[in-house]
Amino acid sequence: MSVVTAPEQAFTVEAVDYQAALPHLRAVRDAVFVQEQGVPRELEWDELDPLCHHVLARDMQGQPIGTGRLTPEHRIGRMAVLPDWRGRGVGDALLLALIDTARTLGWHDLSLHAQVSAYGFYARHGFLPYGDRFVEAGIDHQSMRRLLDATNAVETHDAAIAALLGIIGTARRELWIYSRELDPGLLDQADVLAALRRFATQRGVAHILLQDALAPQSAHAPLIGLSQRLPSAFLLRAIEEPVDRAYAAAFIANDRGGWYFRPLGHRPEGEARIDQPARAKQLQNVFEPVWERARPCSEYRTLGI
Structure with a gap:
């Protein structure tokens, strides 16, 4: 027993x-x-x-x-x-x-x-x-x-929200988010924003890569406002290299082996798992060289919304 x-x-x-x-x-x-x-x-x-x-x-x-x-x-x-x-x-x-x-x-x-x-x-x-x-x-x-x-299949919008809550909620100190334009319909949902806020206030750091920095700015994406209030917790960079902008997928991974991968970044469908460090590390390895080539989203720091 x-x-x-x-x-x-x-x-x-x-x-x-x-x-x-x-x-x-x-x-x-x-x-x-x-x-x-x-x-x-x-x-x-x-x-x-x-x-x-x-x-x-x-x-x-x-x-x-x-x-x-x-x-x-x-x-x-x-x-x-x-x-x-x-x-x-x-x-x-x-x-x-x-x-x-x-x-x-x-x-x-x-x-x-x-x-x-x-x-x-x-x-x-x-x-x-x-x-x-x-x-x-x-x-x-x-x-x-x-x-x-x-691996668990993510087939609906509700499942996508749950997958995000799982990856954010089980993160220890770091998140890596590869997004097209802050994923409207996902990263702007109240439950997801609350989970990100809890993660940040527990000294977590989210690295966020965007293919399009203008669209979320124009849409007044709430995650931008959250990043302004907690600037040390949310680090955003915009992708500019053509080879990097051609990447079709989107994903989130954490430092405890959790990940949620979407083959088409504008769609919620994909796969997720909270306990596979090897796959999470693989996604981190995809993320990091693009992060190094990307530029900081300095325009977000002074945006009034």
């Missing part, structure tokens, strides 16, 4: 036997789903529970604080964290434990029904949306999925 310990947060996460851990699982799930969210108890507890793989988070006194499960259909569910423990890494640890369990079982894919309020959380862990939103137990949900140890 594997145990994940986070001393700085004073909790543990472990895989548990369903019957033995049932009182602890019930304490968390009833508190979160039944009492807090108003889910009927008969919907919360189902016939799949005894067949699932369960993980449980406990504080250092052994009291339950979070749960999650894997169903036989390779679906993550019943992710719950008690209110006092939210925002302290418990949800991340639970999800990582479930992903590790799936890998141990030899599973190659995972899916889940995310509450819309938790959409960004799952996107940060490499899950991409598919299908329309729906209501389950009176709560708006979005289906999401992730291939484990494989």
Whole structure:
């Protein structure tokens, strides 16, 4: 039985036997789903529970604080964290434990029904949306999925936003963004801008290459305004060499092995993965010589928008 310990947060996460851990699982799930969210108890507890793989988070006194499960259909569910423990890494640890369990079982894919309020959380862990939103137990949900140890296809605009959130959200200190004109419809979306702002305020640096510096300036792209407020975090350069301007693709990569590549830079369709350092390094190697040849976007520093 594997145990994940986070001393700085004073909790543990472990895989548990369903019957033995049932009182602890019930304490968390009833508190979160039944009492807090108003889910009927008969919907919360189902016939799949005894067949699932369960993980449980406990504080250092052994009291339950979070749960999650894997169903036989390779679906993550019943992710719950008690209110006092939210925002302290418990949800991340639970999800990582479930992903590790799936890998141990030899599973190659995972899916889940995310509450819309938790959409960004799952996107940060490499899950991409598919299908329309729906209501389950009176709560708006979005289906999401992730291939484990494989490339994930990005086929829609919503999936593109999720892919960006995953790459930005898992970056440590550096991002490399190769864009045509600051990707209107992607890099100007509220969730993406918020993720970039968080990254920047945590001392991250985003290197951004543009094929067309005039178009985003004329469109008052919000990322330009963000770069003016945080100039040391957003470094923008414009591509001028004809050989570099002929490059058709666009991409974002980070320093933890995450990347999202679009063969056609004006389209959202492409591929993404949050855990492939070799491919991320390859894209960085494409980026760096072009960066050296490009000119700084000095006109952005004084633009009033």
